[in-house]
Amino acid sequence: MFITIEGIDGSGKTTLVNSLRKIFDNIHFTREPTDKFQLANLKTLSTPFNSFYNFFLFTYDRLEHQDEINGFKNVICDRYLASSIAYEGPMIEELFGDKKETVLWMLEVSKMLKLPDMIIYLDAHLDVALERIRNSRKNLNFRGKQLSILEEKEGLKAIQDYYEYFLGNIEMFTKKQIKIERINANSPMEDVLYKAKNIINKTIEK
Numbered sequence: 621m622f623i624t625i626e627g628i629d630g631s632g633k634t635t636l637v638n639s640l641r642k643i644f645d646n647i648h649f650t651r652e653p654t655d656k657f658q659l660a661n662l663k664t665l666s667t668p669f670n671s672f673y674n675f676f677l678f679t680y681d682r683l684e685h686q687d688e689i690n691g692f693k694n695v696i697c698d699r700y701l702a703s704s705i706a707y708e709g710p711m712i713e714e715l716f717g718d719k720k721e722t723v724l725w726m727l728e729v730s731k732m733l734k735l736p737d738m739i740i741y742l743d744a745h746l747d748v749a750l751e752r753i754r755n756s757r758k759n760l761n762f763r764g765k766q767l768s769i770l771e772e773k774e775g776l777k778a779i780q781d782y783y784e785y786f787l788g789n790i791e792m793f794t795k796k797q798i799k800i801e802r803i804n805a806n807s808p809m810e811d812v813l814y815k816a817k818n819i820i821n822k823t824i825e826k
């Protein structure tokens with residue numbers, strides 16, 4: 621089984637995955653961008669051309685990631701293709717002028733990549749996520765530019781809208797049956813972990 625964990629910055633993916641690693645010894649855990657990814661190569665700021673460029677950097681990283689993903693019976697990946705759609709989609713859409721065309725093109729470019737069997741989406745309210753990011757002093761990853769609170773919120777909202785659009789219409793975009801499991805990530809981490817554990821236990825191949 622290939623499961624990916626998705627959600628906006630501050631939704632709790634990294635914290636959840638760190639706990640899951642301690643529980644499941646029969647699952648191979650990985651993440652994107654991989655350690656090989658040169659974050660420094662990312663174009664700063666989100667503009668249509670820069671997001672177009674960054675999408676190919678992440679897609680190349682994902683292509684190099686395939687052997688590892690295909691090498692284990694059960695894999696959980698912290699961020700994958702849906703992150704590219706959510707983070708690069710909003711600006712690439714300005715090149716297509718249409719959400720559906722944008723997602724269809726990004727999936728076409730990603731055609732040679734394995735699709736997950738399941739996506740666990742940590743659904744956090746924008747204000748909750750922003751508060752956590754601020755508390756954890758993790759600067760928002762918008763290519764290194766210090767953003768105002770409004771810019772941060774607008775940026776995260778555009779990402780969240782793309783996640784909702786893609787995951788909400790997944791059967792329109794992929795022939796493969798991808799199960800979407802949505803967890804309310806505003807709850808305390810122990811609740812999120814409890815739900816994720818049950819979902820994973822029911823899904824992984826023994």
Ligand SMILES: Nc1ncnc2c1ncn2[C@@H]1O[C@H](COP(=O)(O)OP(=O)(O)O)[C@@H](O)[C@H]1O
Nearest residue numbers: 629630631632633634635752756805807808809
């Ligand atoms: N459900 C939660 N309840 C309380 N705090 C959380 C929760 N999820 C994450 N946090 C805190 O919010 C911050 C960001 O969490 P993190 O796991 O890095 O999110 P992500 O990887 O999705 O960006 C961390 O300080 C973490 O401890």
Ligand SMILES: Cc1cn([C@H]2C[C@H](O)[C@@H](COP(=O)(O)OP(=O)(O)O)O2)c(=O)[nH]c1=O
Nearest residue numbers: 629634652653678699700703704707708761
């Ligand atoms: C995998 C992926 C990540 N990203 C973004 C999401 C994150 O803000 C950043 C990854 O940096 P990272 O420090 O891993 O952030 P996080 O802990 O939230 O995953 O790159 C993309 O824009 N496209 C992608 O395809």
